[in-house]
Amino acid sequence: MYSFVIGECLVKICSDEKLGRVLVATRDIQEGEIVLKESPLVHGPAQIVGPTCVGCFKPLEENKYLECERCGWPVCKRSCQDQRGHRAECELTVARGSKVSIQHFYVPHPLYQCLLPLRCLLLAESDPARWKALMRLQSHDEERRGSEQWRTDRRGVAQLIPRFFKCDNRWQEDDILQAIGIIQVNGHEVPLTEPASVAIYSVASMLEHSCRPNLAKSFSDQGEIILWAPVAIAEGTRLSISYTDVLWTTAHRRAHLLQTKLFDCACDRCLDPTEFGTFFSALRCSGFRNSDQSSQMCKGYLLPCDMSVQGSEGGSDDDWVCGRCHAKQPGTAVAQILERARIDIQAMQKQREDHCVKYLRHYAKWLTPNHQYMVEAKMALSQAIGGSGRPEHIRKLPYGKLTNKIKACQELIALFEKLCPAESRAFGVTRFELHAALAELGRRSMESNSRSSAPAAVPLLQESLLNANECARMLTHEPSVLLESQICAQAKMNAETLGRLLAGCERE
Numbered sequence: 001m002y003s004f005v006i007g008e009c010l011v012k013i014c015s016d017e018k019l020g021r022v023l024v025a026t027r028d029i030q031e032g033e034i035v036l037k038e039s040p041l042v043h044g045p046a047q048i049v050g051p052t053c054v055g056c057f058k059p060l061e062e063n064k065y066l067e068c069e070r071c072g073w074p075v076c077k078r079s080c081q082d083q084r085g086h087r088a089e090c091e092l093t094v095a096r097g098s099k100v101s102i103q104h105f106y107v108p109h110p111l112y113q114c115l116l117p118l119r120c121l122l123l124a125e126s127d128p129a130r131w132k133a134l135m136r137l138q139s140h141d142e143e144r145r146g147s148e149q150w151r152t153d154r155r156g157v158a159q160l161i162p163r164f165f166k167c168d169n170r171w172q173e174d175d176i177l178q179a180i181g182i183i184q185v186n187g188h189e190v191p192l193t194e195p196a197s198v199a200i201y202s203v204a205s206m207l208e209h210s211c212r213p214n215l216a217k218s219f220s221d222q223g224e225i226i227l228w229a230p231v232a233i234a235e236g237t238r239l240s241i242s243y244t245d246v247l248w249t250t251a252h253r254r255a256h257l258l259q260t261k262l263f264d265c266a267c268d269r270c271l272d273p274t275e276f277g278t279f280f281s282a283l284r285c286s287g288f289r290n291s292d293q294s295s296q297m298c299k300g301y302l303l304p305c306d307m308s309v310q311g312s313e314g315g316s317d318d319d320w321v322c323g324r325c326h327a328k329q330p331g332t333a334v335a336q337i338l339e340r341a342r343i344d345i346q347a348m349q350k351q352r353e354d355h356c357v358k359y360l361r362h363y364a365k366w367l368t369p370n371h372q373y374m375v376e377a378k379m380a381l382s383q384a385i386g387g388s389g390r391p392e393h394i395r396k397l398p399y400g401k402l403t404n405k406i407k408a409c410q411e412l413i414a415l416f417e418k419l420c421p422a423e424s425r426a427f428g429v430t431r432f433e434l435h436a437a438l439a440e441l442g443r444r445s446m447e448s449n450s451r452s453s454a455p456a457a458v459p460l461l462q463e464s465l466l467n468a469n470e471c472a473r474m475l476t477h478e479p480s481v482l483l484e485s486q487i488c489a490q491a492k493m494n495a496e497t498l499g500r501l502l503a504g505c506e507r508e
């Protein structure tokens with residue numbers, strides 16, 4: 001059954017001249033409240049994937065799968081061939097007259113590109129209500145037409161479907177391309193499998209994008225989208241999610257949005273070169289000075305001279321300028337630094353504390369402390385020190401490392417609060433690391449023989465409890481298949497233990 005909105009309806013659809021339809025809060029929404037929970041209109045494998053189960057979308061290995069008895073599409077277990085979503089391509093394949101036979105398992109399979117568009121198109125007959133809801137969504141047909149992606153989709157999907165499924169006159173090429181457009185503009189990655197599947201939702205598709213959204217997004221084990229308010233939202237406020245990764249620089253985000261969702265983002269964050277004073281996309285001016293000029297090291301930050309070219313990070317013609325000394329640096333030099341930093345962070349072994357420390361030390365010269373890559377390295381460091389909060393590892397940590405872990409977590413949390421308060425997974429995981437480190441400091445303080453140190457433990461344990469509760473709040477809607485759900489469960493247990501410990505301290 002397709003369903004949307006639990007309980008009272010908290011949203012209404014309004015219209016904006018520039019953005020099209022948007023969703024607006026119909027009343028004050030409290031912190032933590034679910035605003036919308038909705039099952040998919042249509043759900044299927046991503047466009048570029050190797051063979052996955054057509055029932056549950058789990059990736060498959062050669063020789064370790066079954067075939068649907070009717071049509072030959074691969075499934076991971078018998079029950080998956082009866083999944084409702086699979087009926088569409090199953091019937092079409094049966095009508096084709098011969099079964100599908102998937103041969104290559106370790107490369108993206110071209111036939112899989114057809115599945116989600118087919119599932120959309122076949123709704124017209126199997127479920128007219130959902131089809132109507134789907135056809136209401138934006139496809140950006142005209143803007144997409146003629147682009148490289150459009151040409152690839154035309155060759156790889158719109159021309160392949162009639163050829164492979166032997167259904168020449170069933171759909172016009174333009175109908176298939178419209179379905180692909182709807183998927184690309186409105187599709188959500190559903191992270192229940194690796195790689196993620198893609199789902200389209202009716203009401204959630206009306207949400208506008210912001211690079212500092214006010215709604216957090218999670219998914220249930222059944223693939224429902226859960227949109228909830230990490231901070232209170234006032235009646236009449238426009239509701240937003242992020243269509244891209246909020247922990248990317250402005251150039252990355254804007255280029256991605258332009259390419260995939262066909263609009264030039266002009267949200268508050270994109271319009272503020274400092275990104276709310278965080279300088280998340282900026283470079284350090286001093287990194288570009290020769291070391292013999294160290295006496296004149298400038299402490300300013302470099303940003304593109306022309307913010308309208310932010311979508312082309314470090315393009316060759318775009319100078320960057322220091323906000324303090326006004327020195328200019330050529331875009332080519334900036335691009336080189338950023339490319340090296342990108343390659344190095346990709347190659348960095350994130351579970352290795354020494355690698356994270358080395359990266360942070362090396363790039364501190366060029367990148368701002370809050371730059372995307374520094375944040376990536378700091379998040380890895382916060383988890384690597386003490387082995388992701390495992391008690392036996394954290395207990396052996398020297399005091400200095402424990403405080404380094406706490407400092408990294410506190411800096412990250414301060415940044416997330418300014419930049420992306422709805423980034424619930426990054427927030428939740430960092431809160432967990434912080435609570436674990438603070439609890440360990442508190443434990444050491446209590447275990448030391450000195451009687452005077454016991455009261456010193458109380459504020460540490462209180463702060464640890466606060467972070468455990470915040471972690472649980474941030475990760476509470478995560479599906480059970482994700483590690484974040486286990487982290488949430490652990491945080492809840494630890495919060496109970498901390499609560500009891502603190503109550504005991506109060507009695508003494």
Ligand SMILES: C[S@@+](CC[C@H](N)C(=O)[O-])C[C@H]1O[C@@H](n2cnc3c(N)ncnc32)[C@H](O)[C@@H]1O
Pocket residue numbers: 018019020021022136137138140185186205206207208209210261262263264265266267
């Ligand atoms: C998922 S749809 C959202 C619903 C859409 N407004 C409608 O009326 O169907 C995504 C499209 O909405 C528009 N949009 C959403 N957020 C926007 C934003 N922040 N700035 C400009 N356009 C936006 C873009 O055209 C984008 O491709």
